[in-house]
Structure formats: C-alpha cells, structure tokens
Amino acid sequence: MYFIQPTRNIPYLDQVINTLPSVQMIQIDDIDLYDPTxxxxxxxxxxxIHQWNLPTIVMAFENEGTALAQAWELGALAGWIWNRxxxxxxxxxxxxxAQYKRNQDSRDLPSAAELQKRLLPNPIELTNYRIETLFQPSAYLSGDWYDYWKLSDKEIIFYLADVSGHGVTSSLLTSWMAAFHGRSKTPRELIKKLNGMLVQENIEKHITMIAGTLNLETHVLKWSSAGHYPPAIxxxxxxxxxxxxxxxxPLGLTEDLExxxxxxxxxxxxxxxxxxxxALEPFDGGLNEQFEQLVFHLQNQSFQAPEHVADDIAILSLCRMN
Known part of the structure; x- marks a missing residue:
C-alpha cells in the first residue's frame, strides 16, 4: 500500500509510519505513476484539494469531522484519526x-454479464423453422445456458443446460460449455463429451441438460436428456x-453415464x-402445479418472466412453420 507524503505539518507522522512499516511512501506529484488499484x-x-483517483484511507485531526465527511462523499474508503x-x-x-476488492468485483459484474450474453448464439436462418429463446438471469450472471449451430444445410444441433447452484462458478461453467463442447455431431456425443470433461476436472458442480438434433428436411428430431427437469414438451x-x-x-456425477x-x-x-x-418459479403451488401452469402458458404463448426472478430462466423453442 502507498502512504502519500502530507504537504502540511503532521506531529504524529513518524509514529504512524513506524506503526505501518509495510507501506510505500510516495509524493503527491508522482501519484499518476503508481498503480490506481x-x-x-x-x-x-x-x-x-487534489481529489486523485487512488482508493484512499484519509487521516485527519480530531477536530476535522467536517473534512472527513467531505472526503467520504468524494469516495474515501475510511477515515482514521492521526493520533488514534x-x-x-x-x-x-x-x-x-479485501472489502475494496470485493466491491470492485461487484462493479465488474455488469460488464461480465454483457460478455456472457455475447457468448449466446446468434440467430440463424432456417428453412421452414424458427428458433425462439428467452434468457433471464436471476442476478447479473446466469448458470443456465443454451446453444445451437448448423451441422449442415439440412441439420442443426442444440442444447439447453442448467448448472447447479448460483454465482460466478456456475456462470463460468456456462462459458466453459460454450467453448469446449467441440461442435459435437449427435446429442449423445455432446452429453458424453461434456460429462467426461466435467468428471475429469473434478468440479463440484453438476449440470442437467437436454440436447438434440433436427433434420430440416425430414423433420426428424432426436434428443437426449441428462437428468433435466422440466422435461421437453x-x-x-x-x-x-x-x-x-x-x-x-446429470452430468458430472459418474463416468459411466448412460x-x-x-x-x-x-x-x-x-x-x-x-x-x-x-421457468417454474413464477408460478404458485408444488412442483406438479407449477409445471401444469408452465405448460398452459407455453401452449397459449402467454409465458412472461417476472422482472425480478429467484432463479435463472432459459427457454429454447423449435417451431416448424410449414
């Protein structure tokens, strides 16, 4: 940490410096040369007077309460008294x-959320089909994920996954899936590949997933599930x-996943x-009642996610037009 040499006379300065031997003394004129974090x-x-951008603990005399209050309004992290x-x-x-670093991490979350959303697949043009999606994290980052891509001009592959728990670890796993699914060719291959990598890395998370392929000419849809609820409809x-x-x-529990x-x-x-x-969270009742209401609203195309949700929501829909 830095200690900025005071420009006024401080009778207690030497005493304070001796109490904090690990700090590095720097001059006000050189502030721009040092790490702003x-x-x-x-x-x-x-x-x-100078209102620099370094995160700062300010020191004041006992009669400088007003100055401490002003410094706090400007963003000072804490206020100490020179002789106490x-x-x-x-x-x-x-x-x-530690608290400052946690706060900085929190400030980074909106940017991290934007980066996560950019990893979602871009819309693709499909003959006679439309893909509809909904993605709503409960906080900034989501542990729910979906992806889809073309295997050929007549076939696509897709999946929707739900990582256990919440927070940064769960959201990082969604990015891991987006990066390392290896452009698998079949639902079984995709699930096996992700499961093997998850077990190998020994990450204490599990993932539920539904993955499938759709032939745009024959309209045959093949899918597999890895412990996912709710089921496909x-x-x-x-x-x-x-x-x-x-x-x-689910993925991540056993190597011998059937x-x-x-x-x-x-x-x-x-x-x-x-x-x-x-997607069940907006509805009242037990699990069965919630699922019945979800099916009703999906059937009538009236599902609306609340503005604030307790759990991440992701929905992927394949619609045949003709």
Whole structure:
C-alpha cells in the first residue's frame, strides 16, 4: 500500500509510519505513476484539494469531522484519526483492502454479464423453422445456458443446460460449455463429451441438460436428456401437449453415464420446447402445479418472466412453420 507524503505539518507522522512499516511512501506529484488499484493512505486536506483517483484511507485531526465527511462523499474508503489509529492498523488495512476488492468485483459484474450474453448464439436462418429463446438471469450472471449451430444445410444441433447452484462458478461453467463442447455431431456425443470433461476436472458442480438434433428436411428430431427437469414438451395443433419424460443422471456425477436417444417427427406448426427449472418459479403451488401452469402458458404463448426472478430462466423453442 502507498502512504502519500502530507504537504502540511503532521506531529504524529513518524509514529504512524513506524506503526505501518509495510507501506510505500510516495509524493503527491508522482501519484499518476503508481498503480490506481492499490490503496493509499493520505492526509484528508491533501485528498480534498487534489481529489486523485487512488482508493484512499484519509487521516485527519480530531477536530476535522467536517473534512472527513467531505472526503467520504468524494469516495474515501475510511477515515482514521492521526493520533488514534485502530488497535491493529495492519489488520484493519487488510480488511479494508479485501472489502475494496470485493466491491470492485461487484462493479465488474455488469460488464461480465454483457460478455456472457455475447457468448449466446446468434440467430440463424432456417428453412421452414424458427428458433425462439428467452434468457433471464436471476442476478447479473446466469448458470443456465443454451446453444445451437448448423451441422449442415439440412441439420442443426442444440442444447439447453442448467448448472447447479448460483454465482460466478456456475456462470463460468456456462462459458466453459460454450467453448469446449467441440461442435459435437449427435446429442449423445455432446452429453458424453461434456460429462467426461466435467468428471475429469473434478468440479463440484453438476449440470442437467437436454440436447438434440433436427433434420430440416425430414423433420426428424432426436434428443437426449441428462437428468433435466422440466422435461421437453411438444405442442401440436389440435392435440394436447405431449410431455417427453426421460430418466437419466446429470452430468458430472459418474463416468459411466448412460445416455438414451429418443426420436419424434415435428409436424406442421409444431413446437418443441425445453426450459430450465427457473421457468417454474413464477408460478404458485408444488412442483406438479407449477409445471401444469408452465405448460398452459407455453401452449397459449402467454409465458412472461417476472422482472425480478429467484432463479435463472432459459427457454429454447423449435417451431416448424410449414
């Protein structure tokens, strides 16, 4: 940490410096030469006059309460009295530094969220089909993810995944999936590849997922599930919703993951929809009641995510137009 040499006479200066032997003394005129992320200790009057950008703990005399208040309004991290330092100033500095770094991390979250959203797939033009999506994190970063890409002019592959838990670790895993799925060719290959990498890295997280392929000419849809809830849902005109239940384990629990592959045909104006479990959160009742309401609103195309949600929400829908 830095200690900025005061420009006025401070009777207690030597005593303070001896109490803080690890700080580096610097001059006000040289402030621009130093790391702007390292905390500085400075006299409150110098801070008010020069208003530099270094994160700063200000020092004041006992009768300078107004100056301390002004420094606080300008962004000072803390205020100490020259002749009454904290009982353990080195420990107090470490606590202030740790809190400052946590605050800086929090300020970075909006930028991190924008970067995460840029990793989502761009819309693609498909013959006779439309892909619709919804992505709404509960905080800045999301542990839900979807992706899709063309295998050829007549076939696409897609998946929707839900990482256990919340926070930065879960969101980093979504970026890991986006970077390392290896452009797999089949749902089974995709799930096996991600599962193997997750088990190998021994990350204490699991991931549920539904992955599939769609042939744009034959309209055959093949999909596999890795412990994902809610299940995929098929909507067809003049037919009740079809719940496509499966049973399997999530990714990351075992190397010997059994992956079944299922198949169906998307008829005209059909919709194949997969959701993360956060899509259940807007509805009341138990799990079954929530799922029934979700199906109702998806069928009637009336689902609306609340502005503030308790869990991340992701929805991926494949719609056959003709």
């Amino acid at each position: 390292i905390i500085a200790i400075a006299d409150v009057q110098d801070y008010l 330092l904290p009982a353990n100033p080195e420990h107090s500095l470490l606590k202030i530094d 098929m909507f067809e005109p003049n037919h009740p919703p079809k719940i496509l239940n499966t049973s399997s384990f 992956v079944e592959e299922f198949e169906c045909v998307l008829n005209k104006h059909s919709r194949f929809i997969i959701c993360s479990d956060g």
